[in-house]
Amino acid sequence: MKVGSGKGRKVCLIVTGVVIAIAMLIVILAMTVFKAKHPxxxxxxxxxxxxxxxxxxxxxxxxxxxxxxxxxxxxxxxxxxxxxxxxxxxxxxxxxxxxxxxxxxxxxxxxxxxxxxxxxxxxxxxxxxxxxxxxxxxxxxxxxxxxxxxxxxxxxxxxxxxxxxxxxxxxxxxxxxxxxxxxxxxxxxxxx
The missing domain is CATH 2.60.40 (Immunoglobulin-like)
Incomplete structure (x- = not known):
């Protein structure tokens, strides 16, 4: 009995990695380039x-x-x-x-x-x-x-x-x- 194919796991890991990378990029940009400064x-x-x-x-x-x-x-x-x-x-x-x-x-x-x-x-x-x-x-x-x-x-x-x-x-x-x-x-x- 197969729980899941190796190909499906790879796709899931890649999608999860891309989502985490985008989230980290957004947080880094928000804390550096787009950090709110005092008017x-x-x-x-x-x-x-x-x-x-x-x-x-x-x-x-x-x-x-x-x-x-x-x-x-x-x-x-x-x-x-x-x-x-x-x-x-x-x-x-x-x-x-x-x-x-x-x-x-x-x-x-x-x-x-x-x-x-x-x-x-x-x-x-x-x-x-x-x-x-x-x-x-x-x-x-x-x-x-x-x-x-x-x-x-x-x-x-x-x-x-x-x-x-x-x-x-x-x-x-x-x-x-x-x-x-x-x-x-x-x-x-x-x-x-």
Missing amino acids: VTTVDSVKLEDFHMSLDIAKLRVDLNVTLDVDVSVKNPNKVGFKYSDSTAHLNYREQLIGEVPLPAGEISSSETKGFNLTLTIMADRLLSNSQLYSDFTSGSLPLNTFVRISGKVSILGFIKIHVVSSTSCDFAVNISNRTVGNQECKYKTKL
């Missing part, structure tokens, strides 16, 4: 577009209207595209949200750097309720912070999807007398 978010510039500020000494109040033009770029160092979902850029004054602008969903191709030009208008009512604004105004410097967080997925070989979150936080000061932006310091963070 790098950079705040390239912050410009003061519109700045109107007046001091009401009788009421100890500051009236303010500020618009900032912020250029942000996101570099995708991966060998595959990075798809990101809708996001929001925030403007903060002393850790209080005072302005925001939406970033529509999109895709950044392999090794591409995509630029975003954001116009942030300050929500004056939120800013004016802060008791430190008056002293910052009289000192001549207004400390602000921009925060941009982009969340998305990197797809490797079409079926391995890795969730990526990249964020940038930049602290800077607006010089009230000459309406310029100075002392910019940014921190970058990426989670895979």
Whole structure:
């Protein structure tokens, strides 16, 4: 009684060997060439577009209207595209949200750097309720912070999807007398 022919076993071993070799090749490529790398978010510039500020000494109040033009770029160092979902850029004054602008969903191709030009208008009512604004105004410097967080997925070989979150936080000061932006310091963070 024959259990199986030698020819059938050889075919089975060859097919199994080819499947194992392809699986190993996919794993090696996923861990080396296609390994997910951190997208790098950079705040390239912050410009003061519109700045109107007046001091009401009788009421100890500051009236303010500020618009900032912020250029942000996101570099995708991966060998595959990075798809990101809708996001929001925030403007903060002393850790209080005072302005925001939406970033529509999109895709950044392999090794591409995509630029975003954001116009942030300050929500004056939120800013004016802060008791430190008056002293910052009289000192001549207004400390602000921009925060941009982009969340998305990197797809490797079409079926391995890795969730990526990249964020940038930049602290800077607006010089009230000459309406310029100075002392910019940014921190970058990426989670895979």
